[in-house]
Amino acid sequence: MGDAAATDGMRHEGAVKQPDIEVVIVGSGFSGLGAAVALQRIGVEDFVILEREDELGGTWVQNDYPGLEVDMPFFIYSFPFEMKSDWARVYPSAAEMRAYTRHCAEKYDLVRRTRVGTAIERAVFEEDADLWQLTLAGGETLTTRTLVNATGLLVRSKLPDIEGLDDFEGTLVHSSRWDHGFDVAGKRVAMIGTGATAIQLVPALAPDVAHLDIYQRTPIWLLPKPNPELSAGFQRALGTFPALQVLLRWLTNLTVEISMGMGMVRYTRFPWIFDWIEQKAVAFIRREVEDPEVAEKLIPDYSFFCKRPSFSNTFYGTLNRENVDLVTDPIARVTKSGIETQGGEQRDVDVLICATGYDVFNRTCMPGYEVIGRDGVELGAFWETNRYQAYEGATVPGFPNLFFFMGPYSAAGASYFTMIDTQSKHMTRCLREAKRRGATRIEVTQTAHDRDFAKVERRRQTMVLFGGQCGTSNSYYFDEHGDAPGLRPVTGFEHWLNSRFFSLSDYRFDGA
Numbered sequence: 001m002g003d004a005a006a007t008d009g010m011r012h013e014g015a016v017k018q019p020d021i022e023v024v025i026v027g028s029g030f031s032g033l034g035a036a037v038a039l040q041r042i043g044v045e046d047f048v049i050l051e052r053e054d055e056l057g058g059t060w061v062q063n064d065y066p067g068l069e070v071d072m073p074f075f076i077y078s079f080p081f082e083m084k085s086d087w088a089r090v091y092p093s094a095a096e097m098r099a100y101t102r103h104c105a106e107k108y109d110l111v112r113r114t115r116v117g118t119a120i121e122r123a124v125f126e127e128d129a130d131l132w133q134l135t136l137a138g139g140e141t142l143t144t145r146t147l148v149n150a151t152g153l154l155v156r157s158k159l160p161d162i163e164g165l166d167d168f169e170g171t172l173v174h175s176s177r178w179d180h181g182f183d184v185a186g187k188r189v190a191m192i193g194t195g196a197t198a199i200q201l202v203p204a205l206a207p208d209v210a211h212l213d214i215y216q217r218t219p220i221w222l223l224p225k226p227n228p229e230l231s232a233g234f235q236r237a238l239g240t241f242p243a244l245q246v247l248l249r250w251l252t253n254l255t256v257e258i259s260m261g262m263g264m265v266r267y268t269r270f271p272w273i274f275d276w277i278e279q280k281a282v283a284f285i286r287r288e289v290e291d292p293e294v295a296e297k298l299i300p301d302y303s304f305f306c307k308r309p310s311f312s313n314t315f316y317g318t319l320n321r322e323n324v325d326l327v328t329d330p331i332a333r334v335t336k337s338g339i340e341t342q343g344g345e346q347r348d349v350d351v352l353i354c355a356t357g358y359d360v361f362n363r364t365c366m367p368g369y370e371v372i373g374r375d376g377v378e379l380g381a382f383w384e385t386n387r388y389q390a391y392e393g394a395t396v397p398g399f400p401n402l403f404f405f406m407g408p409y410s411a412a413g414a415s416y417f418t419m420i421d422t423q424s425k426h427m428t429r430c431l432r433e434a435k436r437r438g439a440t441r442i443e444v445t446q447t448a449h450d451r452d453f454a455k456v457e458r459r460r461q462t463m464v465l466f467g468g469q470c471g472t473s474n475s476y477y478f479d480e481h482g483d484a485p486g487l488r489p490v491t492g493f494e495h496w497l498n499s500r501f502f503s504l505s506d507y508r509f510d511g512a
Contacts, residue, residue: 016440016511017129022046024134024144026369028114029058030101031150031405031420034079037108038424042432049110050136052119056105059154060097065178067204068094071196071225071310075248076256076415079104083245085238091227091311122370123147125400130440130511132401145440148427150405153486154358155365160192164334168352175201175355184209184351190339192331193355195220196310201355202324203314212324213347215331215339218307218474219300221281225311253492256414261491264305265412267464274304274464288316297328303468307475361388361408361479361486373399383408388485389456391449391506392498393419394426400443403427408485409456413492422499433504440511448506459489 023039025032028051039047055061070077074087082104087096105111122135132147157176159165165172173179175197185208191198194216206212238245263273282299289295298316300307319326329341338348359365363380366388371379377398383389390396393410394403404410405423412418430442460466465477465484477484488495 017131019131019143019145021048021142021144023048023146023148024132024142025049025148025150026120027051027058027150027152027405028056028105028110028116029060029150029152030079030416031152031423032058032148033101033104033108033110034417034420034424035148035150035403035405035427036110036113037079037081037104038428039431040108042428044431047113049114050118050120051114051116052137054117056111056114056116057098057101059152060094060101063154063176063178064094064180065175065197065201065204067200069200070094070097072415073248073252075245076252077417079417080246080249080421082107083238083242085242085245086235087230089227089229091225120369122372124372125374125402127374130401146401146403146431146442148403148405149367149407151365151368152406153360153365155368156359158356158359159354160331160356162192162331162334164336167336168334168338169336170338170349171351173351173353175353176358182351186210187350188348189213189351189353190215190347190349191353191355193357194218195355195357196308197357198355199310199312199315201353203312203318206318206321206324210323213327213339213349214319214324215327216297217330218472219298220307221278221300221304221309222284222315223277223281223309223311224284225313227313253414253418257491257493260305260414261493264464264487265459265489265491266462267303268462268467271468274468278304285316290320294319294326297326300473302470302473303464305464306468306470306473307477357476360476366408371399371402373402387481387483388479389449389453391444391452392422392426392495392502393488394423395430395442395444395449395507397444397446397449400441403430409488411486412488412490412495418492418496422495425499426502429500429502429504430507433507434509437509438511439509441509443508443510445506445508448503456489460484463487463489 023044025035025047028049032049036047036049053062070092073090074092078084084100119137120134121137124133126133131143131145134142134144136142157174159174171182184205187209188211189205189209190213191201192215194214199222202214259273262270267274285298286295289298318324329343329345332340332342338346340346363384367379373379379399388408390404390407390409393407406419410419410423434442477486479485
């Protein structure tokens with residue numbers, strides 16, 4: 001990629017080189033849509049959303065396995081600026097979330113601004129022009145002033161590292177790429193994993209299969225899931241009085257702030273909060289599971305929230321079925337016809353389902369493509385060497401005009417939408433200030449970044465992840481450095497305030 005190619009991809013107005021597109025957003029999930037709406041609200045209309053999949057929508061479009069639904073109530077798992085009143089239940093189904101995604105994209109005129117089937121392979125910051133030059137799959141190049149990475153974390157499916165997996169002669173499927181072309185009815189099925197995906201898949205599949213073996217490496221903390229149908233009257237009330245849904249949102253946020261803020265972020269000061277939750281969860285297991293021996297195998301030996309907890313009213317009850325077995329003997333290998341455990345038991349199956357999640361916080365998903373900033377520094381390599389870090393979860397020194405949604409240490413609060421709100425506000429404050437100053441380069445100072453990272457390291461010591469008993473959790477919260485860059489060690493309210501009142505002097509605004 002030479003200088004001539006870079007110049008060809010730019011418009012010129014006077015002495016300032018103009019980009020092909022003012023802002024490029026990578027990813028069309030809720031983060032990407034939220035970023036786009038935030039840009040519209042400050043008057044930025046020259047943007048495009050790039051989506052590597054063939055359909056707009058991100059995680060809720062790409063995932064479509066049986067039983068899939070949200071594990072958070074609709075009044076916090078939705079955009080605060082686009083509330084919906086006719087949800088069928090408190091916890092929406094995947095179909096409802098896909099419809100909601102499409103509704104938001106259409107209402108805010110984002111469908112025509114989205115290029116699907118368009119993967120970005122490389123982004124290089126051109127220092128002499130304050131522009132990012134992007135190389136797309138297929139060789140097309142595109143220049144932009146501002147690059148917004150909204151790819152999220154659930155991008156690269158992870159198959160288990162088990163001997164013989166490739167030798168299996170039956171049907172092998174990962175839950176994130178469900179194959180609707182086959183039917184599990186009447187078949188012997190094995191499922192590897194008992195996390196947030198498996199607890200939904202198991203109850204959905206068990207009634208139809210001949211037999212289901214569930215291979216558990218690490219049990220999950222699981223709580224009851226109050227999920228009543230919403231009556232027509234209640235739906236009308238939500239539609240007629242939007243303030244009612246706002247109230248529900250804020251009450252839920254307050255509850256999360258107290259339980260998670262004190263229980264998770266300030267765990268070492270208030271360990272009794274999670275101790276109480278653990279007692280309730282253990283009682284739930286023993287009440288739901290008929291076989292006491294099976295029940296004890298389902299009780300985690302690590303602190304609540306060391307591993308992502310979840311909610312279900314049906315998972316434990318499904319284990320009481322005669323055609324369902326919980327297998328806790330570690331897997332030794334996968335054979336051509338099934339699974340052999342370390343104890344020597346061989347179980348033959350027709351279908352092997354890997355509910356084993358995603359690769360998170362490595363360069364295959366964060367940033368997910370090659371990003372070269374000032375002085376030729378590649379972001380993925382920088383993070384691998386120096387640990388994941390970002391000022392307020394949004395920006396990194398040496399990478400001007402680049403904003404992250406779900407960047408390192410960006411998530412705090414009740415739901416994913418809380419993070420979208422804080423990162424949107426952070427980004428638009430910077431863009432507004434750049435416009436006011438006539439600047440073409442926005443870059444966080446090293447001093448501000450280092451101060452923020454020092455605060456993260458200091459305050460994380462009180463979190464349950466570092467102050468609790470997490471050694472046996474096998475949690476994806478922890479990366480190869482032993483850090484937990486997915487969660488910011490602050491309350492959601494504090495992060496909300498910081499996004500609106502961080503000092504703009506923490507940034508340099510340069511250029512013509």
